[in-house]
Amino acid sequence: MLVNLSDVLTTEGKxxxxxxxxxxxxxxxxxxxxxVKEKSPVHLTFxxxxxxxxxxxxxxxxxxxxxxDRCLTEVDLPITLSFDRVVLSPEAAAExxxxxxxxxxxxxxxxxxxxxxxxxxxxxxxxxxxLCKEDCKGVCxxxxxxxxxxxxxxxxxxxxxxxxxxxxxxxxNKEV
Numbered sequence: 001m002l003v004n005l006s007d008v009l010t011t012e013g014k015x016x017x018x019x020x021x022x023x024x025x026x027x028x029x030x031x032x033x034x035x036v037k038e039k040s041p042v043h044l045t046f047x048x049x050x051x052x053x054x055x056x057x058x059x060x061x062x063x064x065x066x067x068x069d070r071c072l073t074e075v076d077l078p079i080t081l082s083f084d085r086v087v088l089s090p091e092a093a094a095e096x097x098x099x100x101x102x103x104x105x106x107x108x109x110x111x112x113x114x115x116x117x118x119x120x121x122x123x124x125x126x127x128x129x130x131l132c133k134e135d136c137k138g139v140c141x142x143x144x145x146x147x148x149x150x151x152x153x154x155x156x157x158x159x160x161x162x163x164x165x166x167x168x169x170x171x172x173n174k175e176v
Contacts, residue, residue, distance in 0.1 A: 006110040008046045008054045009089040015047045020114050027064055027119065029126055034064040037076065042118060044083065052092025058083040060118065066130045070138035071146050077130060081121045087112065 001020055008014050022039045044058035059082050066077040090109055106116035137147035145152035159167070 001114045002108065002111040003044075003046075003114055004110060005046060005054055005087070005112050008048050009052055009087075009092075009110060012048055012051075015045065017043070017045045019043050022060070022062070022115065022118060024115055024118070027122055029123060032067065034066045034077070036062055037065050038063040042081070042083075042114060044114075049086065052089035052095075054087050056083055056085045056087060056112075056117075062122075068132040068136060069130050070136040071132060071148055072139065073132050073146065073148075075130060075132045077127070079122055079125055081118065081125065083117070083121060085117075 001023060003018060003020065008016055019041045021041050022036075024039070025036055027034050027036060039062040040060055042058060042060035044056060047055045047057075049055045059080075061078065061080045064077045064079065066075050067073070068075050087107055088104060090107075093104055093107075106113045106120060132148070139146055140152045140154050140156065142154035142156060143152050145154075
């Protein structure tokens with residue numbers, strides 16, 4: 001959804017608020033795609049802070065159906081968003097030497113693309129590791145059994161590769 005910010009960006013002291021319903025049904029962070037299970041409307045406040053500049057504050061929340069990084073089971077991942085950004089009009093962005101092109105990808109002229117804006121904030125708030133529980137045991141590297149459900153009994157012993165040369169000596173001198 002696009003929100004027109006031309007009044008806020010061009011009128012000194014102008015402030016507007018908006019409550020916007022998200023249309024996104026899934027989220028992709030580049031490596032994973034998660035289904036959006038729940039979402040609340042995004043509350044945004046736009047305030048002019050100078051010529052061609054607007055400050056955006058707001059909040060929102062959603063729940064994604066993610067996958068546990070250890071055992072691969074589906075997990076509800078709640079994400080609480082808090083927005084605090086400055087956006088520039090096209091003219092101000094062209095004049096500002098410090099502004100990077102990647103910082104304004106959610107702006108299309110005087111229009112704010114709310115979906116892209118929220119997507120950027122989710123990326124910033126994405127956890128390093130998604131776990132179903134803190135003590136998740138993961139899956140067996142041999143058979144793939146989810147070790148949270150039951151033990152599989154596979155031999156998961158991995159010898160120290162630094163000792164391989166010594167093991168070869170003992171095996172070569174072993175009597176039959």
